[in-house]
Amino acid sequence: MLDAFSRAVVSADAKTAPIGGGELAALRNYVAEGNKRLDAVNAITSNASCIVSDAVTGIICENTGLIQAGGNCYPNRRMAACLRDGEIVLRYISYALLAGDASVLDDRALNGLKETYIALGVPLQSASRAVAIMKASSTAHINETNTSGTNPVETRFRKMETVKGDCSALVAEAASYFDRVIGALN
Amino acid sequence: MKSVVTTVVTAADAAGRFPSQNDLEAVQGNIQRAAARLEAAEKLAQGLDKVTKEAGDAVFSKYPYLKQAGEAGENQTKVDKCYRDIAHYLRLINYSLVVGGTGPLDEWGIAGAREVYRTLRLPTAAYVEALTFTRDRACSPRDLSPQALNEFKSYLDYAINALS
Structure with a gap:
């Protein structure tokens, strides 16, 4: 497993060159933006249960066949497995976001995931749709752009109430990890 | 490669939990130095x-x-x-x-x-x-x-x- 710093070390070692100038500037940026990154990880972990259940509810709303007899979220046992997997994927994404590197996600979650799902008969399309919904809500939580959605009187949505700033780079990075999962499933 | 972040993530993963406040504080301390x-x-x-x-x-x-x-x-x-x-x-x-x-x-x-x-x-x-x-x-x-x-x-x- 690598983080942003050890990734720089491994690629510099391949060239037997010390790390200076340009590479250090990128790492200094990681350090300077460190608090934002920790807030972003916190935004995901603090809302993990909400993000996951929302995503699984979403795929069922879009495809009600999933919870009818013979569907892949029927009975509760399989629905529970679905929620569990959503949480696992989100957890590895939070690790990757904390480390600033996708290697932990690749090595420990995505390697062989597609083959496992095919063998178990899990529909890849529904799985990647759930990840796409998690991406939308996670990035909204990080950026604090989450809204009440289509229901104007809905009050049960939450803002993290951290100091607002430019989080576009972090949101793009987090989104890239979700896209990585979707890419691995397709 | 061992570093503060990878150590924290390895421990969190072994316990199957999301990064906790303690983990984030540990990374924060590392960043300050x-x-x-x-x-x-x-x-x-x-x-x-x-x-x-x-x-x-x-x-x-x-x-x-x-x-x-x-x-x-x-x-x-x-x-x-x-x-x-x-x-x-x-x-x-x-x-x-x-x-x-x-x-x-x-x-x-x-x-x-x-x-x-x-x-x-x-x-x-x-x-x-x-x-x-x-x-x-x-x-x-x-x-x-x-x-x-x-x-x-x-x-x-x-x-x-x-x-x-």
Whole structure:
């Protein structure tokens, strides 16, 4: 497993060159933006249960066949497995976001995931749709752009109430990890 | 590669939980100390060739016998390899400063070093001398800020202890 710093070390070692100038500037940026990154990880972990259940509810709303007899979220046992997997994927994404590197996600979650799902008969399309919904809500939580959605009187949505700033780079990075999962499933 | 972040993530993953507040605090603490070690890494990268030359010269002036026939520095090719090895250790220290842990030194420098030196009949005292000279030669504020110097010296000491 690598983080942003050890990734720089491994690629510099391949060239037997010390790390200076340009590479250090990128790492200094990681350090300077460190608090934002920790807030972003916190935004995901603090809302993990909400993000996951929302995503699984979403795929069922879009495809009600999933919870009818013979569907892949029927009975509760399989629905529970679905929620569990959503949480696992989100957890590895939070690790990757904390480390600033996708290697932990690749090595420990995505390697062989597609083959496992095919063998178990899990529909890849529904799985990647759930990840796409998690991406939308996670990035909204990080950026604090989450809204009440289509229901104007809905009050049960939450803002993290951290100091607002430019989080576009972090949101793009987090989104890239979700896209990585979707890419691995397709 | 061991660093604060990978250690924290490994522990969280073993327990199957999301990164906790404690984990985030640990990373935050590491980030606060990062400026000094990144400064040390940058200065070391800039001056790597000069530092290597000074350290190598110090070794051969302290142990002139090394250049005699049958010794580790008997011809120019072998002398060049000594300088190359010193540069190698300094590069690994540069990496360790970047990572904020001894992972690169451990994995690519120290593991197996004793066995290799014994087989090739190389004196570890010469390497210790090179690193000690570098440690005593570096000073603040001429070369580095005090905190950066502290970080640099702690990795030099780590390598010295491992080779002694």
